Amino acid sequence: MSLLAVRDLNKAFGAVVAARDVGFTLERGEMLALIGPNGAGKSTVFNMIGGQLRPDRGRILLDGHDITAASPQKRFRRGVGRTFQVAQTFLSMTVAENVQMALISCNREAQAGWVPAREHHRPEALELLAMVGMADAADRPCSALAYGDVKRVELAIALAGKPKLLLMDEPTAGMAPRERAALMDLTASIAVSRAIGVLFTEHDMDVVFGHAGRVLVLLRGEIIAAGTPDEIRRDPQVRQAYLGDEHALEKPEAGRPA
């Protein structure tokens, strides 16, 4: 059974069809990229899987459980973690407390009212932060971090819920090129070691072709191509969709940072 099975998702906003019969599957440990030009419906599909939008039609199955109508909270309990296009963290808390908060929620202790929150699950939080390379910043306020570091913290928060499926909406947006590759390498290694399926959208083709195991191409709400990065690069329909930006799909030259 696939980790994530998406079947015939449809969503329209008035007359604009943002998703039409979108269907795909995702396996454990796999990195699946969802790409497409602006307005192709990436965010719509993404938010239907994340629980921010309800599809008009279609089903979303996680490990065989229907989560089509589940709230974001229920999806979290079923094993969905996510990061946002603009990183969403708790800026009034320290880095460690951000991760501790996720662990507290995961352990259903969010209504506890006596023992200070900073004493809950700290070792576990530090472990997660070490995994994303942020252990040294554990006691700094989250608001004082550089944006690239905030993204790493957000990844640690998402991992705190022990997700089976990780949704990453433009994970490298707003980061420097070098940081991008590092974050995606990190994500890929975590995905493999923890058997997490990763679905991500991305504009940076270096990131897509360098890190995705499989790529889905969305155009006007429909999937027009699916396959390995090499297949996608050669697909004439995809080239057509990206017309005017053909170089974006060429193989990165040797020597250029991937």
Added chain:
Amino acid sequence: MEPSFLVIQSLNGLASASSLFITACGLTLVFGVTRIVNFAHGSLYMIGAYTAATLVPWLLQFYFGPVTFWAGILASALVVGLIGVVLEIVLLRRIYAAPELFQLLATFGVVLVVQDLVVQIFGPQDILGPRAPGLRAPVEILGRRFPSYELVLIAAGPIVLGLVWLLLRKTRFGVLVRAATQDREMVASLGVNQAVLFTGTLFLGAFLAGLGGALQIPRVAANTGMDLSVIAESFVVTVVGGMGSVPGAFLAALIIGQLQAFGILIFPKSTLVVVFLLMAVVLAIRPYGLFGRPEVVGGTHAVGIVSRKPRSSDMAVAVIVLALLACLPLVADAYLLKVATEILIFALFAFSLQLLIGVGGIVSFGHAAFFGLGAYGAALGIRWLSAPMEAALPLGLLLAAVGAALIGAFVVRLSGIYLAMMTLAAAQILYAVAFQWVEVTGGDNGIVGVWPAEWASGQTRYYLLTLGLTASAVLVLRRVIDAPFGYALRAARDSEPRAEAIGLNIRRHRWLAFILSGAAAGLAGGIYAFSRGSVDPSLLGIPTSVDALTMLLLGGIQTVTGPLVGAGVLHALRDQIMPLTSLWRLFLGLSIIAIVLIFPRGLVGTVGHWREARS
């Protein structure tokens, strides 16, 4: 019931709907463009009424006739429009980017200033304006007499709606106002002169408020209470219609006018309750009002408590302060103890609000509801159940917690400014109930004879009891703020999407926070009732809510101890200054405005900031 009576009653409803619409239309326009809920809108209305009630008779001396009358009304509205311009340039311009709580408080500061200024300028008596020349004789409708001035008012609403519509559709200014209402950032980036647009909008809004007030003079005497009563009704109209929507305001005013006219037949004493219930129902079904849109409410700029390393000295300081407070009766006289008791009570009241605002980012503007419920719960227990103090205090706390559970269940669905308005409305409903349900609550006079038990009576003993209860409650709340529950509230305040994505049930947490905060405020209210020996509706009024907010603001919203310090400072100041001057509200209002503009961190926050900057 005769049909002619129903017709007259609905005409009455239309007349009050017109007046309400003219005023509320200004409020909603100003909100649409500036995103500021202008609490002082009611004050502008009051100035309009006072100005017209003074100016029109003076003008009529020179030439008696309808032209003079209407010219005087228009001139009064123009004067108020100019005051609106001054308000925009001096104050509002500086707080467009401030958190909405600060905007509400700053404009409430203006309300206080205007209240004292109006008394200084126009005198303390109500002023009844002249009747309109040419409209003195009533007309006969279906065999009943109906004031002809009311017919003019009925026409005035649609006329103003038409003129505003023309202005918005046919002029460049109107296009900009509509554009700014839909997308303020876009208009700003298009190179529109924002200063002129905003000042112009304030002129228009204030002009309409002034017109609304001026038109009242033949019907209602200009009085010093009209600002808060009209602002509460205008809030309801704009919220029900959808903030920023002129047609919404018109429709809402029509509904509310009729509801008031006929509600008075069903609940003769509680028209306010009916009106606020309408608001509750509409917001429950459409959280953004009839014609409002979600994006109209900008993101709440969360200001509040941030994480801070626990210092080992914190505990020691707390113990020392507590010990010093416990020793106070050794040196203080009875009067000082009475003041100290009140400070402790307000400290608890303000601290309970901090859980909602500073921790949860939930801008509750009606916290007096819970304070008052606690006080009334205790007093009702004494009066109707002959309960002893030991039972009456918990009864008050329970009543406040139940009230908070009910109100909270409604408002946690809302966000930002709608939540603030709804909590304010809830407090006003309770105020109206306490005021109008005379048989049970004693109405305006309240309930007297609420004295503490034998073992707790006497200034010293009651002070110590208050200290014990307040300290325990603050300790509990303090633990809760630092515990996962408080952190979960902060998480939801910092980022709702993130909080949902890690599985937090935001509404449930906020609802529980309401109950806890309400219970603590109720305890404060109960203690207060016994300290004074009586309760009255003012405990539930807007000024009581604003007191708590001012204490928070003064102490510092970003700090945990701020509300406690703020309560002490404000109450001590009030105790010292109020007997010396009749301009206490002016002083308080200017202080609130100054804090918002100059010390938004408050006392404790500013001191903490200095300390950090130095180290």
